[in-house]
Amino acid sequence: MPSTNGTDGKVRGGANGLALFVIASCQLMVVLDITIVNIALPHIQSDLGFSTEDLSWVVNAYTLTFGGLLLLGGRAGDILGRRRVFIFGVLLFGLASLLGGFAQNDAQLMAARALQGVGGAIASPTSLALITTTFKEGPERNRAFGVFAAVSAGGGAIGLLAGGMLVTWLDWRWVLFVNVPIALLIALMATRVIRESEPHPGHFDLAGALTSTLGMVALVYGFIRASQEGWRDGVTLGSFALAVVLLAAFVLIERRSPQPITPLHMFADRNRAGTYGMMLFLACAIFGMFFFLTLFVQNVLGFSPLRAGLAFLPVSAVIAVGAGLTSHLLPRFGPKPFMVIGALCSAAGLAWLTLTDVDSTYLGSILGPMLLFALGMGMQFVSLTLMALSNVPDRESGAASGLLNAMQQVGGSLGLSILVTVFGTASRTEAEQQVPAFLAQATPAERILFERTGRLPDPWGDYVLTSGVSAAFVTAAIFTLVAAVIALFAIQVRPSDLARLQGNHAPTAV
Structure with missing residues (x-):
């Protein structure tokens, strides 16, 4: 067990570097996955039979669930304990990556990408919060924030290059498979070098998270459907109407919630x-x-x-x-x-x-x-x-x-x-x-x-x-x-x- 300083619960000594490595690796994995798949898109399109319009769902399925559930993921870490939630998010991300790599059709891949987004939304905000519970306030914590920010900024470029190498030398499926061993290693190391934070009782704004995410999905689907079937298509109009209802409900829920997600x-x-x-x-x-x-x-x-x-x-x-x-x-x-x-x-x-x-x-x-x-x-x-x-x-x-x-x-x-x-x-x-x-x-x-x-x-x-x-x-x-x-x-x-x-x-x- 790493030594600590008094009662502040901050991890000291050489474990600090390992803890930062684990946290930064998680953020790199999550950010990298936004771009690593981009390079593989033409190969995914030809292999699984996507149209160009539907191909955008390979990106959107991830970013919609990631963005829509991001704040809920942060709240989960506060309420349930950040290390516990962090490990769960990382393992869920790895499982979704494995399922996506084995996808045999477009629906399976989009479902796996959506599940990846859920895992990322749980792990990413929790990893940032872990810096505050792991590193002492002042220069030490500021340096950790600097590393975290650098990884977030550079992850996109690493993803593009890594995606190109994996698709060229192996297969497009490896842009997803590569996350599996990384996620397992991060989860294993997290149990050893990151201390659990004290849970804080609170409220999960599940209604707000679901209405906002589903409302955005309906809105995005309406636009993509319009590009294929036209603006007068019944499903297109229905999607836009559903989006308006869900997003309006989201605003009402957030105004009345004692602990709103937004x-x-x-x-x-x-x-x-x-x-x-x-x-x-x-x-x-x-x-x-x-x-x-x-x-x-x-x-x-x-x-x-x-x-x-x-x-x-x-x-x-x-x-x-x-x-x-x-x-x-x-x-x-x-x-x-x-x-x-x-x-x-x-x-x-x-x-x-x-x-x-x-x-x-x-x-x-x-x-x-x-x-x-x-x-x-x-x-x-x-x-x-x-x-x-x-x-x-x-x-x-x-x-x-x-x-x-x-x-x-x-x-x-x-x-x-x-x-x-x-x-x-x-x-x-x-x-x-x-x-x-x-x-x-x-x-x-x-x-x-x-x-x-x-x-x-x-x-x-x-x-x-x-x-x-x-x-x-x-x-x-x-x-x-x-x-x-x-x-x-x-x-x-x-x-x-x-x-x-x-x-x-x-x-x-x-």
Whole structure:
């Protein structure tokens, strides 16, 4: 048993490093899984027979349950004991990964990804909270928070590269199987190096968690259904109606709950409400950019999964540079200029990407706008995190930071569904123009295959995909422009706010 210091329950000595390794490894596994699957999407699509619109559910099934249940997961750790809940979440994540790796059809894979999201929502906020119960307040805890933040920021890049290697050298199923031994090792080590926290009696807002998550699922499904069947389809309209009812019920439940999963008074402060709004729209853009660029570079440019993973690494590097410069200059200029300029840079990068066509090259047409987009995102991530804690008492800092994370995941799912709808509409329009040209020179065998599958072969298929991707980027650019408008008119930062936030104010989990 590791030694402790008095009655504070903080783990001391060499066990501190092992505890941080376990906590950071869990966060890396959870964050990495958002992007590691992206590289495998074309292979998943061809192997399991997904349409491009339905393929987005491989991402959405994870992010919706992860974002929707994130705050409930944090509450579970407080009530039941953080180490116990942490281990359960990690093992559930590993089990879901195993089931997903063995999936034989699209429904099985989407169910496994949703279960992964549940495991991630339980483990991720609890791992952050464990830092506060494991490390002494001050420099020691601040360093631990720094490692945690670095892993969270770098996990996306590691996921893209790891996904490329696994798909190239093994099979797409290994982007899921790889989590199983990692989860088992984390759970085993956690029993040895992490002390259990004292449970605190409380209330589980299950009704709020379920209505919010199911409401977002219905909303996302409505958009994706509309891209396939049209806006007048009965199921589409029914999904939107169900979403309105569920989300309205969620608001009523949260207003009356003694311990709501989403403290609605957090939105009363204009800076914080504006920050959440910005994160929602920026997540709409960034999730869509990675989804559609992954398809484009592999299906149109012909990149291998490994080369595609390497192609996205500069994005993470520039995000880190932008975040570092912003952190250095924030005390002088404050967060608002970086929020506005960062959103405009990201919008410009996405607008540049709308110019891509079947003749585009990575160096000539993709890399430049990706880096401009990444620079803008790096400028905003630091500022948004800072502003999310503006005027928040210490006892509510966990709820404030947790809501920011939830807005990112939910916004990413909602935005991706909207972009998929735009993609589907533009693709169908382009396909109607390309079909006559294809049929005019198709062989009998090609005609039969087209009639059977409804898919145009290349290069006609490339024209269809590129047209849809370009239209999606137009909408993504609009999302980031909305974020810039919110930053310009909603954010108001006083010098006293900035001075307080630049101190030792470290976030804790819900």
